[in-house]
Amino acid sequence: MNMNCLFIPLAACLLTACGAEKQNASYDVIPKPQVTLLTQDSPFRLQESTVIAYPENDTLLKRNAAFLAGYIKESTGYAPETKATAGDDKPAKAIRLGIDPTIKNREGYRMTVTADGVDLCGQTPNGVFYAIQTLRKSIPATAKEADIMLPAGQVEGEPRFGYRGMHLDVARHFFDMDFVKEYIDLMALHNMNTLHWHLSDDQGWRIEIKKYPRLTEKGSVRQRTVIGRNTGQYDETPHGGFFTQDEAREIVRYAQERYINVIPEIDMPGHMLAALAAYPELGCTGGPYEVCPLWGVFEDVLCIGNDKTMEFLEDVLEEITAIFPSRYIHIGGDEVPRTRWEKCPKCQARIRQEGLTDGNGHSAEDRLQSYCMARMEKFLNSKGRQAIGWDEILEGDVAPNATVMSWRGSAGGIKAAQMGHDVIMVPNNYCYFDYSQSRDPKSEPFEGIGNYVPVEKVYSLEPTAGLDEQQQKHIIGVQANLWTEYISQPWQAEYMVLPRMAALSEVQWLQPEEKDYEDFLHRLEGLARLYDRDGLTYAKHVFAAQTDSVQAR
Ligand code: TNX
Numbered sequence: 001m002n003m004n005c006l007f008i009p010l011a012a013c014l015l016t017a018c019g020a021e022k023q024n025a026s027y028d029v030i031p032k033p034q035v036t037l038l039t040q041d042s043p044f045r046l047q048e049s050t051v052i053a054y055p056e057n058d059t060l061l062k063r064n065a066a067f068l069a070g071y072i073k074e075s076t077g078y079a080p081e082t083k084a085t086a087g088d089d090k091p092a093k094a095i096r097l098g099i100d101p102t103i104k105n106r107e108g109y110r111m112t113v114t115a116d117g118v119d120l121c122g123q124t125p126n127g128v129f130y131a132i133q134t135l136r137k138s139i140p141a142t143a144k145e146a147d148i149m150l151p152a153g154q155v156e157g158e159p160r161f162g163y164r165g166m167h168l169d170v171a172r173h174f175f176d177m178d179f180v181k182e183y184i185d186l187m188a189l190h191n192m193n194t195l196h197w198h199l200s201d202d203q204g205w206r207i208e209i210k211k212y213p214r215l216t217e218k219g220s221v222r223q224r225t226v227i228g229r230n231t232g233q234y235d236e237t238p239h240g241g242f243f244t245q246d247e248a249r250e251i252v253r254y255a256q257e258r259y260i261n262v263i264p265e266i267d268m269p270g271h272m273l274a275a276l277a278a279y280p281e282l283g284c285t286g287g288p289y290e291v292c293p294l295w296g297v298f299e300d301v302l303c304i305g306n307d308k309t310m311e312f313l314e315d316v317l318e319e320i321t322a323i324f325p326s327r328y329i330h331i332g333g334d335e336v337p338r339t340r341w342e343k344c345p346k347c348q349a350r351i352r353q354e355g356l357t358d359g360n361g362h363s364a365e366d367r368l369q370s371y372c373m374a375r376m377e378k379f380l381n382s383k384g385r386q387a388i389g390w391d392e393i394l395e396g397d398v399a400p401n402a403t404v405m406s407w408r409g410s411a412g413g414i415k416a417a418q419m420g421h422d423v424i425m426v427p428n429n430y431c432y433f434d435y436s437q438s439r440d441p442k443s444e445p446f447e448g449i450g451n452y453v454p455v456e457k458v459y460s461l462e463p464t465a466g467l468d469e470q471q472q473k474h475i476i477g478v479q480a481n482l483w484t485e486y487i488s489q490p491w492q493a494e495y496m497v498l499p500r501m502a503a504l505s506e507v508q509w510l511q512p513e514e515k516d517y518e519d520f521l522h523r524l525e526g527l528a529r530l531y532d533r534d535g536l537t538y539a540k541h542v543f544a545a546q547t548d549s550v551q552a553r
Pocket of ligand 1: 334335390407432434449483484485
């Protein structure tokens, strides 16, 4: 017998005698629960033998239970067993998932902790999922093999907005399946429920469309990319990538499991150079066009006078709606120069034919854009879907049922809400996560687009400011955008969204009077430990004591 064999039973016996290490949970999480009522009763002890119970035959809560077991394992190294329970059976010393219809908000949750067990409830499985996220963030990020003491009491939360979004531009730089999934996981961690997936732009077409194979064959690859901010020098390296329809469906499913809806965006009728490179006949001049190697706004846009273009757009949306079950489909509409249309005989014929005229501060060409957007909106409505457009769609006659995404500050959103449109607030001066987090952009770890949106600024956004009570109802949510002209690596994307996403999550989840920036910063320390544990790159500007700079991984 060698010494190792002798040693193992001795070590096991010592551990039983002394018990596992104990660590305490804290409900000071992000987003902050609206209610935290602690009692002086004994805490609940979460340990390896704890069971996670869910009602039998409830497949969604079963999946939720598996998520919770996985999250606990990330922290402790052990995954509690998950177990179906029948009827009113309430297993002792367990974490019990359940639906409670008395919870008012559809996504609201309640977590009740006693020495005998933890009840995680929601009005819906979505709410239970947020109870799970809250519990997950309450546990110390790293507590290897430890027992976790959960203070007794009640913790409750409910979101202010039903639309809590993050946008991801995979057109300017391609991000693969693994990263998109990671991004979705980050959204779940921050209680967000909508991914706005920007799938096409001048610099790349990223989604397979079966009827138009050249969109991905040719349109998904740009032969070169400008270095820095349109310096005139190019890397002479092809950049490409796209998602097959099956892959996109996999993303939809992955997101759905985490209660996240994926809204695809096909940006039209501008930002279309990648499509034009593949199908030059859809442009006013006929080309040739190149998948764009530069950043900016370009004059070559789709020819609205050409019936084939309209057919193309409807065909694309047809396939998009078949892939994405989302009620909302984003059809872009931003940054569309009118110069080509002014000189294009087909566009001018369309203007005459449709009786589009100038007036009220808008040109006939502005109305040509409205014509295109309204036609696509009608097409989507006929399929039971809703169109979202950037706030430029307010220039001209707005598509009547469209939801407006206000990006050029909040003014467009205010105007749209006053006109009775639903609005998603994405003001660039608060919500553009491609903007710098430092006053001195040169101090950042890589070159960005510039500007300045620090964490505190994000936190300070009040999305319904300037609106009366009736108009406020039209603000259905808030989102931040990650445009990726200057972001090509996953670690850079992480750096840009973290921890600004944490600040945004409180804008999305809390009522204005519940927000408190100093308190948020204190709670952010705990969340940052989780970022550390998961090896995420994040910006450290708000962590005063920290001086280490971010390194490329
Ligand atoms: C404006 S926001 C754009 C994008 C750019 C972004 C850069 C919007 C609708 N259009 O095409 O990527 O600025 O910050």
